[in-house]
Amino acid sequence: MRKPVPEHNADADTRALVPAISSLRAAAKRIDTRAVRGRITRAIGTLVHAVLPDTRIGELCLLEDPRTGLSLEAEVIGLSGDGVLLTPIGDLVGLSSRAEVVATGRMREVPVGGDLLGRVIDSRCRPLDGKGEIKTVETRPLHGRAPNPMTRRMIERPFPLGVRVLDGLLT
Numbered sequence: 306m307r308k309p310v311p312e313h314n315a316d317a318d319t320r321a322l323v324p325a326i327s328s329l330r331a332a333a334k335r336i337d338t339r340a341v342r343g344r345i346t347r348a349i350g351t352l353v354h355a356v357l358p359d360t361r362i363g364e365l366c367l368l369e370d371p372r373t374g375l376s377l378e379a380e381v382i383g384l385s386g387d388g389v390l391l392t393p394i395g396d397l398v399g400l401s402s403r404a405e406v407v408a409t410g411r412m413r414e415v416p417v418g419g420d421l422l423g424r425v426i427d428s429r430c431r432p433l434d435g436k437g438e439i440k441t442v443e444t445r446p447l448h449g450r451a452p453n454p455m456t457r458r459m460i461e462r463p464f465p466l467g468v469r470v471l472d473g474l475l476t
Contacts, residue, residue: 341408346388348400353379353391355406360389363448365411368393370404379406380413394429412448416441 343357345368353368360366360381368377368391377400383390391406416430418441425434432439465472 341410343387343389343406343408345400345402345404345406348397351392351397353393353397353406355389355391356387357389357406357408358387360384360408363412365409365413366391367407367409368400368404369407370399370401372401372403373399375399375404412446414444415447417443417445 341357341359343355345353345355347354355366357366362381362384364381366379366381366389368375368379370376377397378394379391380394381389382392389406416439420439420441421430424432424436424439426439427433430439460475463472463475466475
């Protein structure tokens, strides 16, 4: 024998969802989905000057060249009005004056975790030791606040490096 199905009031469910849906719609309207884009005005050595509004120091940008297909990360290191000073993270060879700068809204982060122990990596945390991919899930901001030295615990066990000058500074 089948159990009776309890009555369901769809109208009550709908009425309960209306405020949540309205709130989500209002939040979605406030999101700016346009990519902030700019143009390179000058590239000298390892510095790239560009016009790019609404960026901040430390923000990652992409240098995208439609002519060569080159896409390269760069970090904002200086501001002047709508002008920004970028330092590329990689080689500028192939970048043309038609390249666009796209603000990502992200700051540089680095992976952290046990998988990094004993590994040899480059400045972008890519493995150089031939031991395969580094599988870390957690990341931390590259530029963080320094801890207050007056609130940390006392060092109970020094970590000897074998270099007396450094060992003296670390205790």
